Amino acid sequence: MLGLYVHVPFCSAICNYCNFNRGLFDADLKARYVDALVEEIKRAPRAAADTIYFGGGTPSLLEPEEIARIIAACTSSFDMADDREVTLEANPESVTQARLAAFKTAGVNRLSFGVQSLNDAELQRLSRLHSAARARAVVAEARAAGFDNVSIDLMMWLPGQQPSDWLATVDGAIALAPDHVSLYLLEVYPNAPLKEAMARARWSQAPDDDAAAMYTTAMERLEDAGLRQYEISNVARAGRQSRHNLKYWTDGEWLGFGCGAHSTRDGVRWKNVSATEDYIGRISRQASPAVDVRRLSPDERLGDALFTGLRLVDGIDLNAIDIRYGVDVWARFGGELQSFVDAGCLRHEGDGLRLTREGMLIAHEVMAVFV
């Protein structure tokens, strides 16, 4: 079944490290954008789908009625599974318990909060609008609003962050008893305002060895708390893995709606135009918002399946790959992969191929073999 991704490109303020497709909130632009989204979804060819993911930007800046309209467009254009997963990314400062309850009534059944840190100094360095106290409160409000599937995003390797600071955030996150946690490594882009702020204030990121220990210790603590790692950056309680994101890692198919959204279906990949006004203009002229439409070659499809599948803790089923792509992966790549097996970074057992936790630290080197 398809996953449906809906991009919402609005934020209340722009964070100093952000490289996503987003802009400042504007009520008039948002209203026209939601109309365009509904129109794009209505035009999609009918198919079965089981997940909807509102990502951004800050999707929680939309009104619950707008989210309800978009979900209704999905359910009328697609054969949506009864047990659909409907995720809304939300920033802690953008919601209240009443607003969360209204999102639930609108059809959202999973929340993903951009917590990032439970340390106020770190949140300020990242120019985030919320405090640690607000982040703690929002998880309790989500529970009170009836959500039984709550994820939080955390960022590590922050400027000026000591390993002990990071582990305090991890412990604080565990105390909130989330169902799912995503851990991201901060990447400071060359022209990010944060880079300049770091130079001015002499904030640096921890050395690589510390970063590796921060990652592995966090994973151990999360697993001890019952949150099993299932992907390089993700842990979840049993049955609470992100069904939508699993489509990206299990060679699935998805359609993206909205500006800058990507789609992959039937071996074709495309991307919608990035600029919000351009997107709205194309939809209102009945033109396609898609740019950059590409049929993937068999080797690209195989490479993607291996590259993304290796992100999963369970790794890749080489027999399934052989059936789908007619390629004996070990015969083709084994020569290059054996050194990673010998180094304890990769396990090749029967039809399985998976990274060890040490291997996850150098995943990009292993995956480079496939692309």
Ligand code: SF4
């Ligand atoms: S809230 Fe998220 S999408 Fe918006 S500017 Fe900050 S990091 Fe970027």
